[in-house]
Amino acid sequence: MTDNLTKRGQPDRSKINMHEAHEVKYWTRALGVTREELQKAAEKVGNSAAAVRKELGKEADAQ
Structure with a gap:
C-alpha cells in the first residue's frame, strides 16, 4: 500500500508496513489476526x- 494517501493508484499489497495504521488495520482484517500476531x-x-500469509497459515486465503 502506498504511504501517500493522496495518490490514487492501486495500493501495493505485496508488502506490509507496520508503521502505517491504515495498513495494519487492512492486514489484520484481511488475515483475521491481531496486531500482535501480524507484528510477530x-x-x-x-x-x-506472501511470506506473512505463509507464516500465519493463511496462504490459501491469498487474493
Whole structure:
C-alpha cells in the first residue's frame, strides 16, 4: 500500500508496513489476526505479504 494517501493508484499489497495504521488495520482484517500476531509474523519473515500469509497459515486465503 502506498504511504501517500493522496495518490490514487492501486495500493501495493505485496508488502506490509507496520508503521502505517491504515495498513495494519487492512492486514489484520484481511488475515483475521491481531496486531500482535501480524507484528510477530512480520518480524520473523519480513514485510512480504506472501511470506506473512505463509507464516500465519493463511496462504490459501491469498487474493
